[in-house]
Amino acid sequence: MKVLTKKTDYAIRALLMLGAKRGSYVSAKSISVEQDMPYQFLRGVLQEMIRHGLIVSKEGVQGGFMLAKEPGEIGVRQLIEIFQGTVQVSECMFRKQICANRSRCVLRHEIMRIEQVVHHEFEQVTIGKLLRKLDAAANMMPALTDGEKQESTIVKEG
Amino acid sequence: MKVLTKKTDYAIRALLMLGAKRGSYVSAKSISVEQDMPYQFLRGVLQEMIRHGLIVSKEGVQGGFMLAKEPGEIGVRQLIEIFQGTVQVSECMFRKQICANRSRCVLRHEIMRIEQVVHHEFEQVTIGKLLRKLDAAANMMPALTDGEKQESTIVKEG
DNA sequence: TTAATTGATATCAATATAGTATCAGTTAGA
DNA sequence: TCTAACTGATACTATATTGATATCAATTAA
Numbered sequence: 001m002k003v004l005t006k007k008t009d010y011a012i013r014a015l016l017m018l019g020a021k022r023g024s025y026v027s028a029k030s031i032s033v034e035q036d037m038p039y040q041f042l043r044g045v046l047q048e049m050i051r052h053g054l055i056v057s058k059e060g061v062q063g064g065f066m067l068a069k070e071p072g073e074i075g076v077r078q079l080i081e082i083f084q085g086t087v088q089v090s091e092c093m094f095r096k097q098i099c100a101n102r103s104r105c106v107l108r109h110e111i112m113r114i115e116q117v118v119h120h121e122f123e124q125v126t127i128g129k130l131l132r133k134l135d136a137a138a139n140m141m142p143a144l145t146d147g148e149k150q151e152s153t154i155v156k157e158g
Numbered sequence: 159m160k161v162l163t164k165k166t167d168y169a170i171r172a173l174l175m176l177g178a179k180r181g182s183y184v185s186a187k188s189i190s191v192e193q194d195m196p197y198q199f200l201r202g203v204l205q206e207m208i209r210h211g212l213i214v215s216k217e218g219v220q221g222g223f224m225l226a227k228e229p230g231e232i233g234v235r236q237l238i239e240i241f242q243g244t245v246q247v248s249e250c251m252f253r254k255q256i257c258a259n260r261s262r263c264v265l266r267h268e269i270m271r272i273e274q275v276v277h278h279e280f281e282q283v284t285i286g287k288l289l290r291k292l293d294a295a296a297n298m299m300p301a302l303t304d305g306e307k308q309e310s311t312i313v314k315e316g
Numbered sequence: 317t318t319a320a321t322t323g324a325t326a327t328c329a330a331t332a333t334a335g336t337a338t339c340a341g342t343t344a345g346a
Numbered sequence: 347t348c349t350a351a352c353t354g355a356t357a358c359t360a361t362a363t364t365g366a367t368a369t370c371a372a373t374t375a376a
Contacts, residue, residue, distance in 0.1 A: 041334065
């Protein structure tokens with residue numbers, strides 16, 4: 001069971017980069033290189049986020065992408081919904097009519113309850129919050145030697 | 159985002175049927191007819207549950223399947239893990255090494271926290287608990303007229 | 317002996333996910 | 347004004363996952 005697909009994963013990390021470099025346009029190329037994501041695939045993800053009003057773009061040389069909202073206003077839940085669709089329990093939930101099978105209904109009821117819990121949790125996690133955590137994590141290892149810096153590169157890049 | 163795949167869905171509902179008819183063997187055929195599941199597909203699901211010790215089978219005429227455990231001991235979380243694998247965040251979690259990308263790590267940490275919440279919730283939901291709810295739901299509509307009984311058939315079958 | 321059953325396994329179809337390629341249009345700057 | 351660095355749009359391919367079907371051997375109650 002995969003909680004996040006590549007698209008959502010890439011989207012979140014791209015947004016974190018945009019959040020870290022707020023005020024300037026960041027190109028898809030630089031994101032794809034720095035975060036090790038396939039360039040064209042990432043571009044598709046970015047365009048999807050434009051369509052949803054999360055980011056804006058500028059064409060041409062020195063163009064790129066920029067957050068269109070405050071980081072605290074962009075929640076992981078919304079990203080999951082954009083790239084993976086609404087959380088659903090089997091197909092049952094699509095039917096407007098009363099649930100077809102009683103045992104399925106009882107089951108569905110339980111799952112929906114859990115769904116609410118999950119939604120609530122994901123709602124809390126915003127790009128803003130993640131950015132603060134990233135910052136905190138960075139500050140926790142400030143005094144590295146050269147050798148340790150190499151290790152920290154491993155932590156960052158691969 | 160699908161919480162339950164068909165396999166898990168079918169597994170749970172098959173177990174509910176076995177739970178409702180405890181003490182006797184129930185054939186794959188009767189489950190597939192009564193619960194409207196594809197016969198061969200269901201059989202695969204049942205065999206998987208045998209391998210995991212949740213149910214036992216008897217071959218031949220009058221054969222079928224029977225719970226191997228108390229309904230209260232069979233949790234939905236276990237079923238999800240059997241049929242959908244452990245909950246994971248993208249691929250990141252497979253690597254034993256320290257997480258490749260710092261922002262991915264921060265993200266992962268948040269997701270893992272939510273994962274714990276989800277696990278805890280699913281842990282609570284057992285076949286036994288669902289059976290009791292099913293029972294309660296059935297008792298809530300005891301005095302139906304013929305017309306209403308037809309409706310209740312819709313609720314049960316389709 | 318036979319029909320109803322499970323065990324085991326091979327195969328296929330549909331869908332979702334992941335990734336690539338291409339071309340047109342925009343723009344900063346030499 | 348030319349060019350290289352960009353995005354917009356879209357078509358395509360590959361791979362993995364999910365859902366479903368088919369077949370044949372072995373078992374067993376009647």
